[in-house]
Amino acid sequence: MSGDGLRIEVEEVGRRVGAGRRRRPGADGGSGGAGRETLGAVTLAVAPGELLAVAGGSGSGKTTLLEIMAGIRAPSSGRVRHDGAEPSTVRAALGYLPHGNVMHEDLPLARALGYAARLRMPARTDAVRLAAAVDDALAAVGLSARAVQPVRTLSEGERRRASIAVELLTRPRVLLLDEPTTGLDPATGAELISMLRDLAREGVTVVLTTHAPADLTRCDRVLFLSPAGRPAYLGSPDGLTAAFGVPTLEDVYGAVARGEQRRVTGPGTESARPADPLPGPGHEVLHARDYRPPAGGAPLGPVGQWWLLTRRSTEVLLRNRLSAAVVAGSPLVIVAMFALLFRPGAFDPAAPSPGSTAMILFWIAFGGFFFGLTYGLLQIVGELPVVRRERLTVLRLGPYLLSKAALLMPVLAAADALLLAVLRGLDRLPAAGWGTYGSLFTTVLLASAAALALGLLASAAVSEPGQATLMLPLLCFPQVLFSGAFVPVPQMAWAGRLLSAAMTNRWAFEALGGGIGLPRLWARGASPLGPPLLASYGDSFGRTVGVDWLLLAGFTALFLAGAWTVLARKCPSVGAVSRRARQAGREAAPAVSRPAEG
Numbered sequence: 001m002s003g004d005g006l007r008i009e010v011e012e013v014g015r016r017v018g019a020g021r022r023r024r025p026g027a028d029g030g031s032g033g034a035g036r037e038t039l040g041a042v043t044l045a046v047a048p049g050e051l052l053a054v055a056g057g058s059g060s061g062k063t064t065l066l067e068i069m070a071g072i073r074a075p076s077s078g079r080v081r082h083d084g085a086e087p088s089t090v091r092a093a094l095g096y097l098p099h100g101n102v103m104h105e106d107l108p109l110a111r112a113l114g115y116a117a118r119l120r121m122p123a124r125t126d127a128v129r130l131a132a133a134v135d136d137a138l139a140a141v142g143l144s145a146r147a148v149q150p151v152r153t154l155s156e157g158e159r160r161r162a163s164i165a166v167e168l169l170t171r172p173r174v175l176l177l178d179e180p181t182t183g184l185d186p187a188t189g190a191e192l193i194s195m196l197r198d199l200a201r202e203g204v205t206v207v208l209t210t211h212a213p214a215d216l217t218r219c220d221r222v223l224f225l226s227p228a229g230r231p232a233y234l235g236s237p238d239g240l241t242a243a244f245g246v247p248t249l250e251d252v253y254g255a256v257a258r259g260e261q262r263r264v265t266g267p268g269t270e271s272a273r274p275a276d277p278l279p280g281p282g283h284e285v286l287h288a289r290d291y292r293p294p295a296g297g298a299p300l301g302p303v304g305q306w307w308l309l310t311r312r313s314t315e316v317l318l319r320n321r322l323s324a325a326v327v328a329g330s331p332l333v334i335v336a337m338f339a340l341l342f343r344p345g346a347f348d349p350a351a352p353s354p355g356s357t358a359m360i361l362f363w364i365a366f367g368g369f370f371f372g373l374t375y376g377l378l379q380i381v382g383e384l385p386v387v388r389r390e391r392l393t394v395l396r397l398g399p400y401l402l403s404k405a406a407l408l409m410p411v412l413a414a415a416d417a418l419l420l421a422v423l424r425g426l427d428r429l430p431a432a433g434w435g436t437y438g439s440l441f442t443t444v445l446l447a448s449a450a451a452l453a454l455g456l457l458a459s460a461a462v463s464e465p466g467q468a469t470l471m472l473p474l475l476c477f478p479q480v481l482f483s484g485a486f487v488p489v490p491q492m493a494w495a496g497r498l499l500s501a502a503m504t505n506r507w508a509f510e511a512l513g514g515g516i517g518l519p520r521l522w523a524r525g526a527s528p529l530g531p532p533l534l535a536s537y538g539d540s541f542g543r544t545v546g547v548d549w550l551l552l553a554g555f556t557a558l559f560l561a562g563a564w565t566v567l568a569r570k571c572p573s574v575g576a577v578s579r580r581a582r583q584a585g586r587e588a589a590p591a592v593s594r595p596a597e598g
């Protein structure tokens, strides 16, 4: 189903990991000198139509090499070219399948592929051609009969094939797969390799990493890496056992671990097809303008992506009944609890209850915050592997984050409106005009928006849903303590006052107090407790409400920018990795040319 593959040239590629630097995809570009070598001096060429297996013990650098070939990790030395071009410039022609299952599990298979096709294929592709691309990809991996089945109900082998189908949508000319057979039974593994072999037969260049000795015999060539990440064998699978003088493929692992090395160069060991020599140092590298991407035009722009991602997030949420029930049900439960907690008439000027009025306003502010935070927290972390994978194609982070806001802000607006309407209906809030309630609603909605952005930031920063759950009390507690509702801001220690300025709940609480006329009620109402309470709060409610709104909007923008930054670091685009590689190369250059001391 694909055209001619690209010729991959790996030239003296090595990678070192520096001391004290954290691992993150593509981010730890080599420093050229210091650190531990995890991959060393790998040189090979993979021809179009060839199926190459990269084998080796755990930690021998298989994934590292594959990621370098895909252009999503920078080598510390050497270089990789696809038909003479840098990986980043031919990204549209590369299909990269990371280890594990990276699809939205709640979507039916064809729907998940449909969204992936719309995202990756040219924007002008019409619905009929998109559907045909999905059908072709499903047929290529033998899953046409599973099209309507939710991804989570597929077997492990079917899921692996479904993941490959996503890459096939754009008819890649190079397919790089990290451990596609891990976890599969031998028959399913063999089936999957035979499917990859068919793709290679059609001209695609296929490279896979594997732990299964049986896979090796089904590939054209094998690159065996030593525990130190150096090539121990490169050649035909048939010659593998003989080269190490061992009876079985399993024994090769032991021999390689003992440090034996066989760089076979006889017939069948080189590229399956005759190739041009590797480009020399003076060889001019192709750049994006020289490479012709598949015909059809550019993929969706930012607005198109935003709308597509909004629709996908909505469908993902609606198809997961538990998540949908939590999103819809938690405001109902919380509103009901508020209605039970407070007594009516606290705002009655003839008999006000100043302490209760402060508490009612605080819990309204906190309700808006809590809805936003809980909605945001689980949004990103659960689909981070999908985001990471899509960032390697065309996904933009701005539209992605804004799609979450587009999905959740209407729900938050409904929850906030319900909260105010129920409390007003039950006389927990005073009778007042639309202007006052418009102000209260704006405040709570802005509080929810800021909390949603904070939730998205936390969700992007953690690495698993369990950690996101732990973040909930951590983020809520200071918002309660330092809101100024329980201990008025003027009564706090100076450090507490400083901290309270960073709490969105403080500004929401004060805006609600100002908006509903709390100072007037406390000062002129019939309760003798009002004036001293007002004195303890100082000028907390004296500010123009618009200033509080600006602060809440500023926090929202700040948290969204934070989420964008975290995601950009965790899920770099291929272009970003390539820039880092060039930067690392420039930094490494002086170290390489430095004369030996002594």
Ligand SMILES: Nc1ncnc2c1ncn2[C@@H]1O[C@H](COP(=O)(O)OP(=O)(O)OP(=O)(O)O)[C@@H](O)[C@H]1O
Pocket: 017, 018, 021, 022, 023, 024, 028, 038, 056, 057, 058, 059, 060, 061, 062, 063, 064, 065
């Ligand atoms: N950023 C990093 N910092 C420290 N060590 C790293 C970093 N990146 C990779 N490594 C190390 O590089 C080595 C190769 O890792 P890699 O994931 O490529 O191995 P692998 O052969 O794919 O392993 P496995 O088969 O277990 O998946 C490992 O020892 C790993 O710990």
